[in-house]
Amino acid sequence: xxxxxxxxxxxxxxxxxxxxxxxxxxxxxxxxxxxxxxxxxxxxxxxxxxxxxxxxxxxxxxxxxxxxxxxxxxxxxxxxxxxxxxxxxxxxxxxxxxxxxxxxxxxxxxxxxxxxxxxxxxxxxxxxxxxxxxxxxxxxxxxxxxxxxxxxxxxxxxxxxxxxxxxxxxxxxxxxxxxxxxxxxxxxxxxxxxxxxxxxxxxxxxxxxxxxxxxxxxxxxxxxxxxxxxxxxxxxxxxxxxxxxxxxx
Ligand code: ADP
Ligand code: MG
Numbered sequence: 001x002x003x004x005x006x007x008x009x010x011x012x013x014x015x016x017x018x019x020x021x022x023x024x025x026x027x028x029x030x031x032x033x034x035x036x037x038x039x040x041x042x043x044x045x046x047x048x049x050x051x052x053x054x055x056x057x058x059x060x061x062x063x064x065x066x067x068x069x070x071x072x073x074x075x076x077x078x079x080x081x082x083x084x085x086x087x088x089x090x091x092x093x094x095x096x097x098x099x100x101x102x103x104x105x106x107x108x109x110x111x112x113x114x115x116x117x118x119x120x121x122x123x124x125x126x127x128x129x130x131x132x133x134x135x136x137x138x139x140x141x142x143x144x145x146x147x148x149x150x151x152x153x154x155x156x157x158x159x160x161x162x163x164x165x166x167x168x169x170x171x172x173x174x175x176x177x178x179x180x181x182x183x184x185x186x187x188x189x190x191x192x193x194x195x196x197x198x199x200x201x202x203x204x205x206x207x208x209x210x211x212x213x214x215x216x217x218x219x220x221x222x223x224x225x226x227x228x229x230x231x232x233x234x235x236x237x238x239x240x241x242x243x244x245x246x247x248x249x
Contacts, residue, residue, distance in 0.1 A: 024225035
């Protein structure tokens with residue numbers, strides 16, 4: 001087998017809430033550079049699994065490896081430092097800061113980890129240059145001085161992507177990036193994800209199967225806390241077990 005080592009790997013993950021197992025023995029391998037979808041009905045455990053991977057939730061059992069590091073018991077901030085960042089479901093935007101200020105704050109968060117690089121006076125100009133190039137990458141360069149709360153929904157999402165990119169993640173976890181969006185915005189954000197994924201790995205929860213088909217290399221199907229199926233989109237869609245549990249047909 002010549003397949004690359006997974007950049008993110010989970011074995012036997014369990015998360016119990018009281019006597020209820022929201023995640024019940026999940027194995028997951030995410031290949032470096034891939035866009036990997038996590039799908040499944042409501043309540044399947046997708047968000048809880050993201051919470052485990054980012055170490056927001058403590059594990060009840062299992063092991064998580066990120067880029068060769070065992071992160072099973074690592075603090076969330078250390079996971080970010082190791083290169084895995086969650087975006088979207090909880091807004092990372094400060095509503096009363098401008099677009100530029102939002103990205104600058106995110107950049108400071110990253111450079112703050114690097115004490116040799118972070119020299120306040122000298123680096124302010126460098127930070128703004130980097131912030132501007134991130135705003136350009138998501139098409140917000142002309143709105144740099146606009147307060148975030150005044151941006152349209154789609155542009156807030158673009159700004160969230162810019163703040164995520166500011167952390168220079170190897171792995172981006174996106175929980176329903178298209179939730180609540182009109183079709184036109186879905187297409188814009190889908191294109192943005194394809195544009196910014198270069199050299200990065202994306203694991204995304206997504207309900208829109210058209211988006212999954214267009215964007216994703218691999219699909220893992222979760223139901224009742226367990227993996228039902230894993231494979232390419234067509235393979236997974238054709239699986240009768242998936243049809244029954246996911247589509248409910
Ligand atoms: P999904 O994101 O796939 O819709 P979730 O991971 O949000 O599913 O939820 C999976 C199950 O775990 C649901 O039944 C939900 O009610 C339950 N659950 C999630 N978080 C908690 C919690 N903090 N305490 C108790 N039950 C929870
Ligand atoms: Mg969810």
